[in-house]
Every structure is written in structure tokens, then in C-alpha cells.
Amino acid sequence: QRPKNFPPGPPILPILGNILHLSLENPLKDFERLRNTYGNVYSLFLGTRPAVIINGMKAMKEAMVTKGTDFAGRPQDLFVNDATQRKGLILADYGSSWRDHRRFALATLRNFGLGKHSMEERIRTEIQYTVDTLEKSIGNTLNPQVMFHNAASNIICQVLFGTRYEYDDEFIKVIVQCFTENTKITNGPWTVLYDSFPIIHDLPLPFTKVLKNVETCRNLVIGLIKEHKKTRVHGEPRDFVDCYLDELNKRGDDGSSFSEERLIMYALDLHFAGTDTTSNTLLTGFLYLMTYPHIQERCQQEIDEVLEGKDQASFDDRHNMPYMQAVIHEVQRIANTVPLSVPHCTTKDTELMGYSIPRGTLIIPNLTSVLNEEGQWKFPNEFNPENFLNDQGEFVKPETFMPFSAGPRMCLGEGLARMELFLIMVTLLRKFKFIWPEDAGEPDYTPVYGVTLNPKPYRMKIQLRATQ
Numbered sequence: 279q280r281p282k283n284f285p286p287g288p289p290i291l292p293i294l295g296n297i298l299h300l301s302l303e304n305p306l307k308d309f310e311r312l313r314n315t316y317g318n319v320y321s322l323f324l325g326t327r328p329a330v331i332i333n334g335m336k337a338m339k340e341a342m343v344t345k346g347t348d349f350a351g352r353p354q355d356l357f358v359n360d361a362t363q364r365k366g367l368i369l370a371d372y373g374s375s376w377r378d379h380r381r382f383a384l385a386t387l388r389n390f391g392l393g394k395h396s397m398e399e400r401i402r403t404e405i406q407y408t409v410d411t412l413e414k415s416i417g418n419t420l421n422p423q424v425m426f427h428n429a430a431s432n433i434i435c436q437v438l439f440g441t442r443y444e445y446d447d448e449f450i451k452v453i454v455q456c457f458t459e460n461t462k463i464t465n466g467p468w469t470v471l472y473d474s475f476p477i478i479h480d481l482p483l484p485f486t487k488v489l490k491n492v493e494t495c496r497n498l499v500i501g502l503i504k505e506h507k508k509t510r511v512h513g514e515p516r517d518f519v520d521c522y523l524d525e526l527n528k529r530g531d532d533g534s535s536f537s538e539e540r541l542i543m544y545a546l547d548l549h550f551a552g553t554d555t556t557s558n559t560l561l562t563g564f565l566y567l568m569t570y571p572h573i574q575e576r577c578q579q580e581i582d583e584v585l586e587g588k589d590q591a592s593f594d595d596r597h598n599m600p601y602m603q604a605v606i607h608e609v610q611r612i613a614n615t616v617p618l619s620v621p622h623c624t625t626k627d628t629e630l631m632g633y634s635i636p637r638g639t640l641i642i643p644n645l646t647s648v649l650n651e652e653g654q655w656k657f658p659n660e661f662n663p664e665n666f667l668n669d670q671g672e673f674v675k676p677e678t679f680m681p682f683s684a685g686p687r688m689c690l691g692e693g694l695a696r697m698e699l700f701l702i703m704v705t706l707l708r709k710f711k712f713i714w715p716e717d718a719g720e721p722d723y724t725p726v727y728g729v730t731l732n733p734k735p736y737r738m739k740i741q742l743r744a745t746q
């Protein structure tokens with residue numbers, strides 16, 4: 279039975295709840311279908327667990343922003359909580375420990391942007407490796423997946439550990455493999471069943487691999503922290519880990535939630551959050567730019583004009599590139615990289631669009647429903663940069679643009695991600711022409727479902743641009 283004034287939803291079956299209403303492989307279409315029947319705020323029972331699904335700009339804004347703190351919790355009894363040992367940041371529940379660690383991450387990322395090894399320089403250094411990789415493929419085709427993945431991973435590794443890794447380095451290969459395996463398993467039907475039916479928690483489910491992978495990654499990071507402790511100079515941090523160790527010294531035994539143990543999962547969390555997201559957005563971006571060559575050319579024209587006489591692009595150049603800005607935002611809108619955001623949870627009894635939602639209810643923010651909402655976009659269902667341009671050709675960002683979510687739990691890497699997307703796309707488009715190979719057939723834009731969406735594997739043909 280739904281509690282009184284709880285959001286509506288389909289009839290609930292005993293034990294199973296509404297689980298049969300969802301495809302365990304990819305529930306996005308089901309969420310959309312249920313929205314058409316029950317409205318923007320509806321509920322489903324995942325087994326015996328009630329969940330509220332939030333759709334559309336109006337309800338999303340009320341929950342994430344206007345009543346941000348009421349909706350800022352994270353559920354603590356899902357499989358991913360067990361897998362990350364409740365020590366990370368992404369899934370930390372709302373409270374002082376989450377707040378302190380979030381503030382620390384934001385401040386540290388900001389400070390690195392100002393120091394002499396500024397974030398921009400770090401990103402540019404990494405882009406050079408991407409350029410080298412592409413140069414080796416001129417005239418040929420290349421699957422860019424590993425290249426973009428490594429670029430995003432290395433940028434965040436530079437920030438966290440002060441180092442980048444060659445593409446075939448064991449450290450990065452092992453971490454990437456562990457994350458890829460874990461994401462696949464955590465997205466799979468077993469996890470939905472685990473999260474819906476606590477009764478099966480003690481069964482021998484196929485999760486040992488996940489826990490083993492987490493242990494492998496933990497050990498790698500423990501090794502790095504040990505090394506940092508040997509070589510660091512107190513008060514002269516080289517990277518995020520040094521900053522955290524300085525903070526630990528400063529806090530001493532003040533009973534705060536900062537600890538070396540916490541740092542391990544915190545660093546892994548940031549690496550994970552910053553890699554798949556950015557690289558999958560880039561993959562989607564280049565898929566569309568290749569298959570909409572007129573849009574690619576118009577970007578290149580603007581880039582050539584604005585960067586004429588300059589060695590390299592800087593993030594500030596975006597202010598003179600309305601078309602490029604529109605294209606990047608449109609790529610993010612269509613890529614819909616984190617389609618269901620990260621699960622939230624209510625921190626107290628609250629209300630949403632007139633419905634009552636008790637404390638501790640699982641909340642699924644359906645960002646997809648905002649990014650393609652009818653009536654909010656000029657062209658909700660097509661790739662069209664005009665969605666971000668006004669009649670004067672100026673760049674405008676509607677408040678419906680929410681790929682990073684909104685409110686107190688909004689992505690804390692937004693600034694870094696935007697800088698990466700801009701510098702990488704502009705630098706690569708300035709130098710190369712990306713072509714959909716003649717023998718590749720019709721492009722398939724249907725994304726592969728997961729915590730993050732990514733395009734199906736594809737190859738790109740690379741040419742050096744004539745103007746270079």
C-alpha cells in the first residue's frame with residue numbers, strides 16, 4: 279500500500295512491488311512510459327522499497343534546489359554502498375562528514391586552478407598526448423575510446439596524485455579494468471534484485487569480483503599515499519593527496535571525519551566520477567561532429583577566427599566562441615551522460631508538487647526527462663546547437679540544462695569538466711578533421727545504458743586540417 283498522499287504509481291504486487299514494470303537491463307524507456315501515465319512525480323516499489331521518480335524541470339527544480347536540503351541525502355543500504363565501504367564522497371549521506379569533504383574538494387580544485395601549475399596547464403599537457411595519438415593515425419581510422427578515457431583519467435590523476443600515466447601503465451590499466459568490470463556488474467540485474475530484496479543479501483551472489491576489484495584499487499592508492507608521505511614537504515602541497523595530508527596534520531585529533539582511511543576511497547571516488555563522465559561525453563561529441571560535418575566545419579571556422587595568431591586555446595576564449603559553446607552544451611544535452619543522476623534520499627518528511635514524501639525515501643532524479651523535455655527546448659529530440667543560441671546568434675544557457683544536476687549535491691567537478699570539454703574539443707577541432715569512415719554504414723546513436731551512457735564503439739577517420 280502507498281502511504282497517504284504518496285505520489286501515484288502502478289498497482290503494487292506482494293513481494294515484487296513494481297519490479298516487473300521495469301526492464302532490469304535499461305529502465306529509461308519504462309520511466310518515460312510511466313511518466314506519461316502517472317505524471318512528473320510518481321512512485322514505484324522496488325520489491326518492498328518505495329522510490330519516487332522525479333521528472334521534468336519544474337519538479338526537479340523544486341526537489342533539487344528549492345527544497346535542496348530535504349532531498350540531499352543518499353540511500354545507505356544499496357549494493358554500491360557496500361561495495362564502496364561507505365567511505366567515499368559521492369554516496370556519503372547528507373551531514374557534516376559529507377559537507378566537510380565536499381567543501382575540501384571544491385576548495386582544493388579551485389586552488390589548483392590558481393597555482394602556477396594551473397588546471398589549464400595540466401589539461402593542455404594531457405591534450406598533447408591525445409594530439410600525438412591522433413597524429414599517428416592520420417589517414418587511418420581509430421577507435422577513440424581508450425584515448426579519451428586515458429585523457430580524462432590522466433587529468434584527474436594529475437590533480438589527485440600529481441602524475442600522469444602512459445596509456446599502457448599497469449596502474450591505470452588495472453584501475454580502468456576494475457572500474458569497468460564493477461560498473462558493468464553494479465548496473466546489472468543482480469544489483470537491482472539485491473537493492474530490491476534485502477532477503478537475498480546473504481546468498482552467494484556474483485559480487486565477490488566487485489569486492490576483490492575494490493580491494494585491488496584500494497591497495498594501489500594505499501601505495502601512492504605511502505609514497506606521498508615519504509616525499510612530501512609539509513605546507514607545500516603538490517596535489518590533492520598532499521593537501522589532504524596537510525589538512526590531517528592541521529586537524530590533528532579533532533575528532534573530525536578526515537582520516538587516511540577515508541582518503542583512499544575519496545580519491546578513488548573522484549577518479550571514478552571524473553573519468554567515465556568526461557570521456558563518454560567526448561565520445562558522444564565526436565560521434566555527432568563527424569556525422570554532422572556542417573556543424574564541425576562551422577566550429578572550425580569560429581575557432582580559426584578567434585584563435586588566429588595564437589599558439590593555443592585558453593578557457594577564456596570561450597567568451598568569444600558562442601557557436602562552439604552552443605555545440606558543447608548541445609553535446610552534453612544529447613549525451614545525457616548521467617541519465618538518472620545519482621540516487622538521492624529524503625533527509626526528512628517533506629512535500630513535492632503537493633505529494634507527501636516521508637524521510638528516508640529513495641529518490642531517482644530522471645535527468646533525461648529534463649534534458650529532452652518537450653516545451654523547454656527548441657529542438658528537444660534532435661542534435662541542434664540552436665537549442666543554445668538566441669536570434670542574435672548569442673550563446674544562452676536555459677535553466678533546463680542540468681546534466682550536472684542542481685542544488686547542494688550538484689556535481690562538484692562541473693568546473694573541471696567544462697574546462698576539459700572546451701579545451702579538448704577546441705584544440706582537436708583546430709588541428710584535425712574528423713570523418714565518419716565511408717565503410718562504417720549508418721551511424722547508430724542509440725547509447726549503451728549504464729550509470730553513464732556511452733555511444734556504441736565506433737571508428738573515426740583522421741585528417742590533418744589544411745589550415746594547419
Ligand code: HEM
Pocket residue numbers: 367368369370380434547548551552553555556559615616619620621622681682683684686687688689690691692694695
Ligand atoms: C561531463 C562530465 C560530468 C558530468 C555530466 C557529471 C555529472 C554528475 C551528476 C549528474 C552528479 C550527481 C549529482 C546529484 O546527485 O544531484 C555528479 C556528482 C558528482 N560528480 Fe560529476 N559529472 C561530471 C564530471 C565530474 C568530474 C570531472 C568530477 C571530478 C572532480 C566529478 C565529481 C563528482 C562528485 C564528487 C560528485 C558527487 C557530489 C556529491 O555527492 O556531493 N564529476 N556528477
